[in-house]
Amino acid sequence: MRMLGVALAVVAIAALACLPLVLGDYGLSLAINIASYTVLATAWSLFSGPTRYVSLATVAFFGIGAYTTAVFVESQAWPLVLLIATGVGIVVAAIVGLSTLRLSGVYFVIFSFGLAELVRQLVTWFEVNKTRTLGRYVFADITAAQIYWQLLALAVLVFALGFWIGRSRLGLALRAIGDDETVARHSGIDATRAKVALFVLSTVFMTLTGAIMAPRWTYIDPAIAFNPVISFTVLIMALLGGVHRLYGPVLGVVPLALLFEYLLARFPNHFSIMVGLVFIVIVYLIPRGIAGLVEGAVRKPA
Amino acid sequence: MSALLEVAGLSRRFGGLLAVDAFGFSITAGEIVGLLGPNGSGKTTVLNLLSGVLRPDSGTVAFRGHAIAGKPAHRIARLGMARTFQLVRPLASLTCRDNVLTGLAFGRRNAWGATARSEADSLLDRVGLGRAREALPGELTYIDQKRLELARALALDPELLLLDEWLAGLNPTELEEGIGLIRGLSGQGITILLVEHVMDAIRSLCHRCLVMNTGKLIASGLPAEVLADPEVIRAYLGDDADA
Numbered sequence: 001m002r003m004l005g006v007a008l009a010v011v012a013i014a015a016l017a018c019l020p021l022v023l024g025d026y027g028l029s030l031a032i033n034i035a036s037y038t039v040l041a042t043a044w045s046l047f048s049g050p051t052r053y054v055s056l057a058t059v060a061f062f063g064i065g066a067y068t069t070a071v072f073v074e075s076q077a078w079p080l081v082l083l084i085a086t087g088v089g090i091v092v093a094a095i096v097g098l099s100t101l102r103l104s105g106v107y108f109v110i111f112s113f114g115l116a117e118l119v120r121q122l123v124t125w126f127e128v129n130k131t132r133t134l135g136r137y138v139f140a141d142i143t144a145a146q147i148y149w150q151l152l153a154l155a156v157l158v159f160a161l162g163f164w165i166g167r168s169r170l171g172l173a174l175r176a177i178g179d180d181e182t183v184a185r186h187s188g189i190d191a192t193r194a195k196v197a198l199f200v201l202s203t204v205f206m207t208l209t210g211a212i213m214a215p216r217w218t219y220i221d222p223a224i225a226f227n228p229v230i231s232f233t234v235l236i237m238a239l240l241g242g243v244h245r246l247y248g249p250v251l252g253v254v255p256l257a258l259l260f261e262y263l264l265a266r267f268p269n270h271f272s273i274m275v276g277l278v279f280i281v282i283v284y285l286i287p288r289g290i291a292g293l294v295e296g297a298v299r300k301p302a
Numbered sequence: 303m304s305a306l307l308e309v310a311g312l313s314r315r316f317g318g319l320l321a322v323d324a325f326g327f328s329i330t331a332g333e334i335v336g337l338l339g340p341n342g343s344g345k346t347t348v349l350n351l352l353s354g355v356l357r358p359d360s361g362t363v364a365f366r367g368h369a370i371a372g373k374p375a376h377r378i379a380r381l382g383m384a385r386t387f388q389l390v391r392p393l394a395s396l397t398c399r400d401n402v403l404t405g406l407a408f409g410r411r412n413a414w415g416a417t418a419r420s421e422a423d424s425l426l427d428r429v430g431l432g433r434a435r436e437a438l439p440g441e442l443t444y445i446d447q448k449r450l451e452l453a454r455a456l457a458l459d460p461e462l463l464l465l466d467e468w469l470a471g472l473n474p475t476e477l478e479e480g481i482g483l484i485r486g487l488s489g490q491g492i493t494i495l496l497v498e499h500v501m502d503a504i505r506s507l508c509h510r511c512l513v514m515n516t517g518k519l520i521a522s523g524l525p526a527e528v529l530a531d532p533e534v535i536r537a538y539l540g541d542d543a544d545a
Contacts, residue, residue, distance in 0.1 A: 169407050169414060172396075176404045182355060185375035186385060188408035188458060249313040 011284045016152055020145035028144050032216065034257045035151035036209050040230075041238040042158045042247035043205035046165065047198050049243035050174035056231045057096070057112035059118045061089055061203040063226035065210025067123060068109030070136040076272025078142070082211055090200055097196035099207050104181075113228070120226035127222070135221035149254070150212045157236055162246040165198075174198060229272075236275070240282045251290040303325050305364075306331040307352075307462060312361035312371075313517075314351055321347045323517035324361070331461070334484070334494045336504045336525065339514035340538050345497045346388055348514070349464050352495075353385045354378045366461065382410055384460035388467050388497075390447040392439030398426055398450055399435045405457025424451045429483065445476055456487070463487065465496040469503050481507060501529070513537070 031061025040058060048055055068085040076084070100111050127134050150193055154166035165171045173194045185191050214220060233256075256278070261276050286293060305328035312325040322344045329335050337345050350356040352363060354375030363371040365428055370378050384405070393401050402422040406413045413421055426432050429449040431442075439447055448468060455463060468481050482505055488507075490501055498504055504511065504525050511528045513521040515537040522530045 161319070162344040172400065172404060172407060175396055175400075176393050179395050180391050183387070183391045183393060184404065186353060186355075186379050187454065188376050188379040188410075189404065190374075190376045190408075 013152070013156055017149065020148055020236075021214075025144070028148060030257070030261060032144065032148050032151060032213075033261070034254060035148060035155055036213055037234065037237055037253045037257055039151060039154045039158055039205055039209045040234045041241065041253050042155070042162065042246070043202045043209075044234050045238045045243040045246075045249045046158070046162050047202035047237070049248075050171070050178045051195055051198070052178050053101070053195075054235070055112040056109060056228070056235065057203075058206055058234045059113045059226050059228055059230040060112075060116040061093065061094045061206035062210035062213075062230055063116070063123070063222070064088055064120060065207035065212075066214040066217075066220055066225040067136075067208075067210075069140070069211045069214035070225075072182060073138055073140045073215070078140070082208060085207050085211035086204055089204050093200040093203040093207075094196065097149050097199040098192075101192060101195040101199060113231070116226055116228060116231060120222045130273060135219055137219055138214050138217060140215040144216070147216060148247045151209070153206055154205060154212065160245065161201065167247060170194060170197065172271050193255070229275075232279070233275070236279050236282060238289075240286065240289055242291030242293075244288070245291040245295075248289050248291035304367075304452075305329060306366060307495075308362075308364040309352070310362050310396050312348070312351055312363065313359050314347055314356060315359055320517050322351065322358075325417075325514070325517065325519055326361075327497060327512050327522065329462070329493060329521065331492065331493050332488070334488050334507050334540040335512040337495060337497045338499075338504065338528070338534075343537070344517040345514055346466055347517075348383060349466055349497060352378075353383060353464060369522070376408070379458055380403075380408070380410055382459065383464065384409075384455035384458040384462075384463040385464035386448070386451045386455055386466055386468050390444065390451050390452075391498075392447050392450050392512055396444065397436050397438060398431055398442075398453075399423065401439065401450055402426060402453045402457045405454050409458035411459050414445035422457065423501055425456055426450075429453045445472060448472075452483070458541075460492060462493045462495065465494060465498075467497055467499065469496075469498060469500045477503065479482070485523070504529075 020028055020035060023031060040062065044055065044058055047053065052060060067086045068088055069081055072081045072084055095290040096115060096242070100108060101112060124134070173184065173189045176187060176189060177191050181191050210225070217224060237256050238249045239252065240256060241250060242248030259278070264271055307329040309328065310326045312322055313320065314322045337348065339345050340502060343530060347356065351358045354373060354377070354379050357372040361371060365378070365381060365383060368381055370381065393404065394425060399419065399422045402425050403418055406418045406421055411421070423435055424433070426435055429452050431446060431449050431453060434442060434446065439450060442450065452468065465484070469477060472480055477500065484494060484507060496507070508525050511522065511525050512519060513528050513531070513534050521531045
C-alpha cells in the first residue's frame, strides 16, 4: 500500500515535469500560475490549518523573496540567490513569529495584514530615498520551463514536509494547540515554540516562491511584489480546497486559478468584485472546503 | 520528610478583587488533600496559579524542590504536575487515543510511536475508556469525557494530580467508581489535591482538608474536624446575624 502510494506520487511528479514539453506558451504560464499558488496555499495551510491563525502575511514573504531576487540576481549565482532568499525569509519569519504568535485570533489577522503593508512601505521608502528608483528590472537567464520546474520541486518539498509533520510530534502538538491552547500547554507542549517553528517553515516556502517567480515579471516595484490581492487569493484557495488535509488546498487552487484566469480575461474591470463574491460563496456554502465535501460524501454511505 | 508541594504567600488580584490572599500550605508525597470552600472563594484560582494558567502577583511555589511560581504551564507539566479542568476540556478534533498521546509525547514519558500508542491504550483501559480509543470526544458522554481528561492527565506520569471538581455531576454508582479510581491512583503513589463539593467523597478520600474563604485559608485539618469548625460552617452558611 505504502509502496503503491510512493509509486503513484513518482509517476504523477514525472508527468507534471513533462508538461512544459507539451504545453504552449499560454499553457505553460497557466501551469506556472497554478504551481506557484499550489506552493503558497499548501504552505499557508501547513501553518493556518492546524493552528487556526488566519494569516494575511503571505505576500509579505512572497514580496521579500521577489525583492531578494531583484537585488541579487545579476551579481550572484542563481542557487545562491535562492539561499539568500531562504535566509532572509527565515530571519524575518522568526522575528515576526516570536513577536506576534502570542497574539490570538483577530489580532493576529490584523497584524499579519499590517505586516505586509509595513514591509511594502519600508521597501518603497528605501527605494525612493536610498536607491532613488522605485522599480527594478529583473534580468535573469531563466526560461519559463525552468521556473515551472523549480516551482514543481518546491511543491514536492512542501508536500513532503506536510506529510512528515502530519506524522510527527510537531503535528500532534499543532492540532492540540488548534483545539485548546491552554490544555495543550498543560500536556507539556511548548506552544510558542511549536507555532514559531511551523510559521518559519511555512513562510520559507512563500519567500522561495516569490524569489523563483520574480524573473517572470522582468520589472517589479513594491506595488507588484507586495500586492495584497496575492494574500487574499491564497486564503480563498486554501479555504475552498480545505485546510484540514494536506491535499486540500490544491483542490482549491486548480479551479480558482482557472476561474480567475477566465474572469480576468472576460471581466477585467470587475475582477475584484467577482473575487469578493467567490469568497463569500465559498465561506457560506463550503466551510470545510472541497476536501471536507469529498470526505463527507465518502463517509455517509458507510 | 520534605514536602512535595510548598506554597507560601500566594496572592493574585483581579482588578479590585483579591481572589487569592497570602495563601499558604504544603502537601507531603502520598497525601490526598481536599481544597474546600464556598463558590468564589478562590479554589480554582489557586489551581490555576499552581498549574501555570495564571501568574501569581506574589508568593512562592516549590514543587519537588523547583521554584515554579510564574513558570509556563508546559514546564510545570513536564516536572510532573497534571490537572483536570472544572468544565471538561477535551481536545475536540483528536481521537481519545491522540488526546492521551499528547501527554505521553510531551510530558516526562517522552514516548512516541508504537510504544506510546500502546501506553495510551492501557491508560484508556485504566479509566474505563478502552472501548472508545478511536472515538472523538464529542461522541462521548459527559462522564466519559471526564474519564478521558483524567487519562490525559495521567499520561504526564504525574507525581501531583490536581482534580478540579472531577467528581461533580456523577450519579451514585459513577461516584463510587470515581472514588475507587482516585483511591487506586493514590495507591500507586500519586499525590492528589482535589477541589470538591461532594462531601461523601471528601470524607472517604481525603487525609486532610484545606478550607478557603475569600481567598484566605480559614481552616485545615482532618475532614471531620474542619467540617465541624464553626468558622467553616459560617463561611458556607453565613452568620447567625444574617439569618
